[in-house]
Amino acid sequence: MTQERSAPTSPEARVAAVVVLAAGQGTRMRSATPKVLHTLGGRSLLGHVLAAVEPLDAGATVVVVGAGRAMVEEHLAQVLPAAVPVVQEEQRGSGHAAAVALDALPDLEGPVLLVNGDAPLLRADTVAGLVAAHRAAGSVLTVLTAEVDDPTGLGRIVRDADGAVRAIVEERDATDEQRAIREINAGVYLGDAAAIRRALGRIDADNDQGEQYFTDVLGLLVDEGAPVGGHVAEDPDDVLGCNDRAELAARRRTLNDRVLGDLMRSGVTVIDPLTTWVDVTCSVGPDAVLEPGTQLRGTTSVASGAVIGPDTTLVDAEVGESASVVRSHCLGAVIGPEATVGPFSYLRPGTRLARGAKVGAFVETKNVEVGEDSKVPHLSYVGDATIGRGANIGAATVFVNYDGVAKHHTTVGDHVRIGSDTMLVAPVSVGDGAYTAAGSVITSDVPPGAMAVSRAPQRNVAGWVRRRRPGSAAAKAADAAESQAQASGNDRSEPTGTDHDQ
Numbered sequence: 001m002t003q004e005r006s007a008p009t010s011p012e013a014r015v016a017a018v019v020v021l022a023a024g025q026g027t028r029m030r031s032a033t034p035k036v037l038h039t040l041g042g043r044s045l046l047g048h049v050l051a052a053v054e055p056l057d058a059g060a061t062v063v064v065v066g067a068g069r070a071m072v073e074e075h076l077a078q079v080l081p082a083a084v085p086v087v088q089e090e091q092r093g094s095g096h097a098a099a100v101a102l103d104a105l106p107d108l109e110g111p112v113l114l115v116n117g118d119a120p121l122l123r124a125d126t127v128a129g130l131v132a133a134h135r136a137a138g139s140v141l142t143v144l145t146a147e148v149d150d151p152t153g154l155g156r157i158v159r160d161a162d163g164a165v166r167a168i169v170e171e172r173d174a175t176d177e178q179r180a181i182r183e184i185n186a187g188v189y190l191g192d193a194a195a196i197r198r199a200l201g202r203i204d205a206d207n208d209q210g211e212q213y214f215t216d217v218l219g220l221l222v223d224e225g226a227p228v229g230g231h232v233a234e235d236p237d238d239v240l241g242c243n244d245r246a247e248l249a250a251r252r253r254t255l256n257d258r259v260l261g262d263l264m265r266s267g268v269t270v271i272d273p274l275t276t277w278v279d280v281t282c283s284v285g286p287d288a289v290l291e292p293g294t295q296l297r298g299t300t301s302v303a304s305g306a307v308i309g310p311d312t313t314l315v316d317a318e319v320g321e322s323a324s325v326v327r328s329h330c331l332g333a334v335i336g337p338e339a340t341v342g343p344f345s346y347l348r349p350g351t352r353l354a355r356g357a358k359v360g361a362f363v364e365t366k367n368v369e370v371g372e373d374s375k376v377p378h379l380s381y382v383g384d385a386t387i388g389r390g391a392n393i394g395a396a397t398v399f400v401n402y403d404g405v406a407k408h409h410t411t412v413g414d415h416v417r418i419g420s421d422t423m424l425v426a427p428v429s430v431g432d433g434a435y436t437a438a439g440s441v442i443t444s445d446v447p448p449g450a451m452a453v454s455r456a457p458q459r460n461v462a463g464w465v466r467r468r469r470p471g472s473a474a475a476k477a478a479d480a481a482e483s484q485a486q487a488s489g490n491d492r493s494e495p496t497g498t499d500h501d502q
């Protein structure tokens with residue numbers, strides 16, 4: 001369902017290099033994190049831009065870094081190790097950043113795509129449209145533009161009477177007449193490397209900000225008489241930048257609407273799109289249902305017919321067909337087909353539930369295999385264990401996996417019945433078909449078919465309450481029960497014995 005992948009790139013769509021401008025401070029974010037590393041929909045701003053240009057299969061991808069460069073470089077190494085970071089020591093403007101990038105690619109010839117690092121809604125299709133328009137017109141430089149309702153703060157596209165692009169003017173440098181223009185510069189450009197290099201050598205910083213604007217390259221090429229074009233994006237959302245947290249939230253909402261729209265069109269039921277959040281990196285099969293308050297993050301996949309939520313977060317989880325996960329938090333868990341989880345379960349990494357398994361209310365699991373049709377229905381901790389098929393783990397069982405130094409493994413066989421409130425002190429194994437008695441502390445292996453009992457025999461101290469808590473409500477209740485029993489000839493005041501199993 002990922003929405004940024006399009007048809008495979010045709011060979012003529014190849015560009016020689018992609019340059020991402022990502023050195024800016026992002027002052028308006030007011031953050032210790034560089035702007036391009038802020039996230040939405042499962043990727044950083046930079047990650048979305050890189051995904052949008054990935055299908056171009058460019059010869060080289062260069063990312064201009066500066067502000068917070070160590071963090072940006074580390075992130076880049078994770079998301080696209082093939083990309084080359086180039087350092088812009090001082091942020092002297094987008095034109096200066098482009099020049100620094102091209103200096104790092106001295107042998108580069110042919111078409112180069114330059115893109116602002118803060119355009120997270122840019123789509124591969126839109127980039128492909130820019131490439132196609134550029135080729136069709138035979139231009140030296142083509143700028144991606146959009147018609148927007150509110151162009152505030154953005155560069156305006158100045159066209160002549162024939163509709164030819166003449167210049168890009170930043171808002172702060174624009175005349176009133178130019179400010180009225182609603183066609184804006186998206187900050188995505190495709191042009192001939194040599195021509196851009198030449199023009200960059202001539203730009204100045206003679207503007208309101210005293211910066212070297214990449215946008216001036218366009219005017220310089222027009223003055224040279226070079227063919228320059230503008231390609232209007234079909235969806236103006238594609239080009240929206242992200243300069244502060246309010247814009248980040250707005251972009252996140254738009255991106256989520258797109259993801260959910262794609263899912264619903266592919267046959268997924270989304271009960272409440274306003275409270276359902278799905279990363280672009282997730283997949284959901286047809287006839288799955290996402291209840292209100294569902295969040296799917298990371299590499300999560302949900303197979304068809306599964307029901308997720310309400311109020312459930314799945315991170316890097318895999319949910320099988322027709323499984324259900326209700327009011328739960330699952331990290332890196334594999335939930336088999338027809339398995340049921342929740343309400344209020346916490347599944348941690350390494351959890352693998354086989355077909356039809358059940359993990360119920362207030363159960364935490366970690367690094368555990370639960371076999372087919374086995375159940376952990378209530379109030380348990382299950383860590384570092386293998387549970388066979390058809391087993392039942394009684395309420396409030398704890399797999400005691402940690403001795404304060406190391407973690408140890410517990411093995412529970414097929415069709416085992418673990419009694420409620422059993423402590424399974426690892427390393428330990430319970431053989432196939434064995435039982436443990438409720439309240440047992442199991443410290444040594446239980447053979448197949450055995451019943452393990454490990455608890456103090458019960459001792460009833462008759463009359464204790466009447467003697468030690470005279471006059472209390474409990475004593476009165478006991479007296480009443482005793483006289484009633486005597487009256488009915490059924491005197492149960494004496495101890496009735498202890499554990500009948502012993």
Ligand code: UD1
Nearest residue numbers: 021022023024091092093094097117154155185187213241
């Ligand atoms: C820029 C465009 C504007 C366009 C808008 C679209 C310029 C001069 N203006 O404005 O016409 O409408 O994008 O969102 O380019 N950067 C560097 N090094 C620098 C300065 C900037 O790498 O020294 C990078 C930034 O990280 C950013 C990009 O260049 O990714 C654009 O810079 P920014 O300051 O955000 O430009 P805008 O004012 O948004």
Ligand code: CA
Nearest residue numbers: 118241242243
């Ligand atoms: Ca910007």
